[in-house]
Amino acid sequence: MEIRPFDRIDLTKVLPALSIDEAxxxxxAAARIDLSAPAPGRSGWTWFPDRVTYTESGERWVVFGIAFSYASGPQRDGVEFDLSVIREQPPSLAVEISTDIDCWCETDHRYHTIRSQSWLVGTPESFIQAFESATATLAQWITGSHTAADYRVTTGLPSPSVTLGSGSQN
Ligand SMILES: [Zn+2]
Structure with missing residues (x-):
């Protein structure tokens, strides 16, 4: 499995004024979450150098990020822990973390975010502080359960067994 290390990201493209110490x-901060083994297929850091530039369309591009996906049970019910750094209008960037679980509603929402935090920052120093908080919090979340059903209990969202049960009589 190809591991995509954090060093593949050219931070000076994202934050041009970055000093060596700041980098x-x-x-x-990134190393905190590099310690956890990424799930198969989501092997490390994504990096989109062509999305560093803000477009006038105002679309929010993920510039770089990482996801840790875990599936369990016969239906491969999934939970994912995500970190994304997003280009906002320069000099702003957003740092976002979330825990998402698979959607098993009759209407497919793809996933449901059950917990999230975000920071909007405009300077290297504020970015670093946000990124340090984001990686520390995400690392803590990842130490929790990797079973989607455990998070589904408190949300009242449909579980895969309910969906299967309604359609299992052929
Ligand atoms: Zn849903």
Whole structure:
């Protein structure tokens, strides 16, 4: 499996004024979540250098990020822990983390975000602080359950067994 390391991301493209010390702080923060083994198929950091530039259309592009996906049970019910750095109008960037679980509603929403945090930042220093908080919080979330059903209990969202049960009589 190809592991995509954090160092593949050119931070000076994202934050042009970044000093060497500041870049080192960001790498240290990223290392907190590099410790957890990424799930198969989501092997490390995504990086989209062509999305660094803000477009006038105002679309929110993910510039770089990482996802940890876990599936369990016969239906491969999934839970995912995500971190995304998003280009907003320069010099702003958004740092977002979330925990998402698969959707088993009759209407397909693809996934449901059950917990999230975000930071809108405009300077290297504020980015570093946000990224440090985001990676620390995500690392803590990842130490929790990797079973989607455990998160579904408190949300009242449909579970895969209910969906299967209604359609299992052929
Ligand atoms: Zn749904």
């Amino acid at each position: 080192a702080r960001i790498r240290r």
